[in-house]
Amino acid sequence: MRTKGFRILLTIIIFAPCFLAAELNKVVSIGSNDLNYLFFKVAGAVLDEDGAVYVLDSKGFFLRKYDARGVFVREIGRHGQGPGDFSNVLSGMCLDQDIYVLDAGNSRIVEIGRDLNVRSSLRVDRQARHLVKMDDRFYMVASRQGGPFSEIVICDTRGKFKRTFFENRPAYMDGTPPAGMDLALWKMYADLSMAVDKGSQEVAVAFRYPGQRCEIFLHALDGRFLRRIDIDHPIRYDFPAFRLKWPLSFPGRSQLISLGSAHFLSPGKMLLEYWLETYESNRAVNQQKYLLVVDTASGKVIHKEPIDPMIEIMDARGNFLCGRQEDGDITSVVVYRLIY
């Protein structure tokens, strides 16, 4: 009897690491009906080295700081045009030495200290999205002038335009760009995901809607192209071409793969939000979401983690991920630990 018990215990000890090998553990969850923990529309959430969480709310027009245990520390912001006011902050924020909020409504980037004191604001002339600050440069995704494609814009720390890069287009979009409604469809499907890594000094760019090949284009910080890596799709896939022609004529069944946000976990490892949707006519009948950990040297998927589609990852720092999670009426900002 004792031997049998010992064998069971031994089996658990041996196989436990296998079960624990891949997990997304909730570390801190912030969000309740309490006024300091209530969110309306989380536009950005970032994590600093000490575990503090900064949350930007585009409907509440505020930026809040919570400590590593998720306890409210401070809040700033209101709707307006003055210093510390926000107008349209749907495009989110990023963290470097300070916090940087892209306020498209006021055409500016607001620099805010980690103590939530406003330091300065920089005027930006181009309409852009997805702000990343790295050393003395800002990186943003913007639409290329006069066409459906997107590119990466580099500005200096005074908000002055420096240069653009990334002239690729999805392989399934060949020929002259169309006009009218088809142009708008091309624009939608030519969107980009971007991530910048301080360690490897690389800028990774990927098409949000990949075709047969799911590619990541790696560039140096000045925009020089370095290399391209291919990631294996978990299924045999090609982009459904009917989506580029208006009016849309949906077939009986189709699939769509899309990438959400992209983040560097460490030099050489990237995290991608990967959606796989199955449609019956124009209705999505099955939606699966995965977190892919990709080796940026080989393009191999090191780890594939299925996650709740209601989780949206907004920042990553090492193995810690920060995102928003919709749970009924309550929106929470959650810090996870990804173990793989």
Next chain:
Amino acid sequence: MDRLGPLGRKAQASYRGPWMNLTFKGGIMKKKLLAGAGLIFVVFLFFALAVVPPPCDEYLDWCVFTWCPQNNHTPSDVLACQTQCAVYWMEHCN
């Protein structure tokens, strides 16, 4: 001496400014004006706090890349929203 008479004196006592010349039945007009001003203030406040879409030359980018991803969660919902942006842009900006 008293040329106003009792009605005139009552009218003089209730007179509170030139705008009262607009009243016909006591303070009803004043209440209506205050209610109207309050309503206008509420409407202005609503529009001031709402996220106002940008003009036509920026509308499509703003709607497709900012508004839809922020206000929808799944790609199918985002795409449906973006298609509506494109239709609106075609109808109103072309």
